[in-house]
Amino acid sequence: MNIDNESGVLDEALERLHISGPERLGRLTNHAPMVVESLASHGRSADVHRWLDLYSSHLEEFPAPFAPVTGADWPEALGDPRRAADWIAYFTREIADRPWRELLATWWPRLLPGMYGGSTHPVIRVGHAVRALTLNGENPPRLTELAHGLGYWAARHQPVTGITPLAAEPGVGALAALDSVPPIADPSGGFPTRLARVDRLPAWQDTTTDPDEARLRLTELVRAATHRYATHGHGNATMMVHAATAPNAVLRTLPALPRELWAPSLHAAWTASAAVTAMYAPAEPVAYTSPPVRLTGEEVMERALAHGDEHVIKMTDTALDVGDEQALAAALRCAELSDPLRG
Incomplete structure (x- = not known):
């Protein structure tokens, strides 16, 4: 499996998508970044933009900012979907200043308890972004995609509580x-x-x-x-x-x-x-x-x-x-x- 780096189709598609928001209609996920990475990863780069053209009616403009997220107040902003743009901006700044693996290691344990928000789509988007980075190296579109995925996850962060564990048979x-x-x-x-x-x-x-x-x-x-x-x-x-x-x-x-x-x-x-x-x-x-x-x-x-x-x-x-x-x-x-x- 190898993303087509020669044509740069994946990177072009991600740049095209980063002007769109992570959701539409206030609750439905924008699946396009995940799909284009899937297609590129399986040698279907030639079909990426055609598929995006079909999906374009499902895209909405990038949301307006609400209130900046900072290193001091991020716990209060966690799980607030109104702050999706603010979270994406925060991770975009962070990923420009730190190695992406270091940033991921810091935020993964913070975000993991809330991976259930957004119908699990945020963690799925992050997984696609990480695959693109690990298989083919970092560049601005792929780093920006990771920032968008992490920001979406932080905005839709939703823990699960009150679950009674049922005993499972050994093995x-x-x-x-x-x-x-x-x-x-x-x-x-x-x-x-x-x-x-x-x-x-x-x-x-x-x-x-x-x-x-x-x-x-x-x-x-x-x-x-x-x-x-x-x-x-x-x-x-x-x-x-x-x-x-x-x-x-x-x-x-x-x-x-x-x-x-x-x-x-x-x-x-x-x-x-x-x-x-x-x-x-x-x-x-x-x-x-x-x-x-x-x-x-x-x-x-x-x-x-x-x-x-x-x-x-x-x-x-x-x-x-x-x-x-x-x-x-x-x-x-x-x-x-x-x-x-x-x-």
Whole structure:
């Protein structure tokens, strides 16, 4: 996997997007930065601007500033969506003065407890930005994208509290742990409303402290959540995607973080994946059926791009990271369940 640096299409697209805000209609996420990074990472740079043209009606102007965020008052500004522009400006200043890995190491533990805000999209955007930086090096558009992602996360920071841990059987795998997640009592309303009703989750891997073990378990979680979409995505075609893409964003970020942050990252990612499962998973699965003709990863991405929906493309991106047959089937299932993008 390698972003096309010769054409600079990703950097052009990011510069084009940085005049837009992180949301639209006051609550819906701008997915374009994540999608263009996914496309560029899988050799589809030639399609980036065409896709952006189709998505352009979903973009809004960059929000107006509210009150500057400073190093002294940032705790009061955390989780205030009115200050998205102020947070982005703060991180833009910081990333100009400090190495980006140092900045990320400082802010990751501050932001991690609130990775559930914005339907987990902020951490996903950060994961895409980190992948671009780690695979291909830093330059102004990619550093600015990380600043936008961190700023969006800070503005939508939303911790989860009041969850009773349920005992998990020793040695249980991620797939079985997700299967054991109890649904919320009232599955109505949007993401913030449902999230407030999550009160019980299995305590899977809550005692893991070794960094290497944490990375293995996080990899297992991404695989399990991706596979599970093939059988459970019909619970909510869009929202069930995040049970896989949110922990995968954390997994992508681990190499850029100090090792002592890997285990806390696993625990937060599990909570996010399990909470989405509690909020949106259907009561009954459907049978997983292999595609009649086995497709390559490149062919599955081609289908996702033709479909155009942002969540389909991002689910395919994660499925390609997992890389096995059922993961690709999950990406195809996501396209089957989702409405195509219309320009």
